[in-house]
Amino acid sequence: MTGKLGTDPLPQTEIQGRLDRLLEQVQEAGKRQVGYPTNQDFDYSAVLPFLSHSLNNVGDPFHSSNYQSNTHAFEREVINRFADLLRINPDEAWGYVTSGGTEGNMYGLYLARELFPNAMFYFSEETHYSVLKNVRLLNARYIMIKRQESGEIDYDDLYDMVRVHRDVPAVIMATIGTTMRGGVDDLDRIREMLSDLAVTNSYIHADAALSGMILPFVDDPQPFGFDAGVDSVSVSGHKLIGAPLPCGVVLTKRSHVERVGRAIELVGVRDTTLSGSRSAMGPLMMWYALARNGDEGFRRLVAGMLDTAEYAVGQFNERGIPAWRHRNSVTVVFPRPPEDVIRKWQMAPEGEVAHIITMPHVTREMIDELVSNCAA
Ligand SMILES: Cc1ncc(COP(=O)(O)O)c(C=O)c1O
Structure with missing residues (x-):
């Protein structure tokens, strides 16, 4: 829904309602975000006071x-x-x-x-x-x-x-x-x-x-x-x-x-x-x-992402889908799936191929569901 800003201030309840709905939408979208390389796992509450x-x-x-x-x-x-x-x-x-x-x-x-x-x-x-x-x-x-x-x-x-x-x-x-x-x-x-x-x-x-x-x-x-x-x-x-x-x-x-x-x-x-x-x-x-992370934290994070990428390639291949990835890459490439799957998982396809990027918030459960959607 697109609202309209006018010359008068909006009532506070309407402002809050719009913000609440946007937050819900963003939270929902974040649960199935596998197509873009943006890590959704972070907590910056310590720096919030600086926003004032x-x-x-x-x-x-x-x-x-x-x-x-x-x-x-x-x-x-x-x-x-x-x-x-x-x-x-x-x-x-x-x-x-x-x-x-x-x-x-x-x-x-x-x-x-x-x-x-x-x-x-x-x-x-x-x-x-x-x-x-x-x-x-x-x-x-x-x-x-x-x-x-x-x-x-x-x-x-x-x-x-x-x-x-x-x-x-x-x-x-x-x-x-x-x-x-x-x-x-x-x-x-x-x-x-x-x-x-x-x-x-x-x-x-x-x-x-x-x-x-x-x-x-x-x-x-x-x-x-x-x-x-x-x-x-x-x-x-x-x-x-x-x-x-x-x-x-x-x-x-x-x-x-x-x-x-x-x-x-x-x-x-x-x-x-x-x-x-x-x-x-x-x-x-x-x-x-x-x-917060130090080198050791990032090394662990990257190792986890590469593991998930390897798991994804294995799951796709087991279902007969020729997925692949480069060495040291968390980008898993596979043939373009149907449009409803692309929309559901917010994938970024290009021509005949699509990819998922196994950022830290992407779990094996998400991969399982996505692979069965692609194979259906
Ligand atoms: C290889 C490459 N270069 C540049 C960009 C653009 O980066 P940003 O979105 O941070 O501007 C992207 C974004 O996906 C990318 O994958």
Whole structure:
């Protein structure tokens, strides 16, 4: 039901009624949410008192701000922690808490364009839909590369395209865990390709929206961090960590930002973030989750999610449904089920395939019911 706001205040009973109904709807929807990578298991009641204050993290978290009601100190701790997780010395890293993975990707691409204004941008057709919009916003030249069935970028197509344009810098947008199939673009192979083609000016951005919080906590991860040669990484906070508000982090090398930052300082501001006013709650909630879980907590959480994913593949396969997943991936891919099943479980299908993502709130009981719905 859609109501209507008018010129007069609504009666309090009507306001409360609308809020109660919305809450019921959200609680009900959360019980069968298996198609999107948003962890629903969290408790941020400890930070609720901060909602009574007008907090704002405007500006660069590593510089002082005149607006003192901020959580910059907590934000810096989050960034330093992520620097460790993403394998860069915190002293050499810079970053901030974004409004989500999309903003982090936008930031990485923006930085690449500032460093290499005449670059060609490359990304696979499996890349998150927002990337195409981002490169268009930046008015950057781009080539969309074919994808393999697995969801990984087609390396032969990438090689051919970079070879044709090797006279200009290459900006490669690699996905570490694609949205639909959980495919991980091979950073070692991409770097070898650039070196083989003698492309000296290049920039690799890694979109690790979900897997950026999985791979640091498994024993045998695919290459995913700065040690694999990336220049920037974006990770979502509301995905694996889980949060009631969208949030994320973007990390890059301090030296990159300093080159861009200098130009901005000419006009008197240290305006290094994409948004001006920024949420102070996102950094606080991420800090709280990192502080509460520690590495051991996340390792347990990730191991549990991978177990559930393996269980789901087994259950599907037992019923004759050819489900599969990548190594270290919680994205279970299977043939597109009927529309009523898609609606019931809030799946995000694409063409012939659908997926479920075994976030911490997804139980084996939910998998059993879902698999029997798919097999019916
Ligand atoms: C690979 C990938 N990149 C980027 C995004 C966008 O992230 P956000 O929703 O945090 O903006 C998603 C979201 O699902 C994603 O799967």
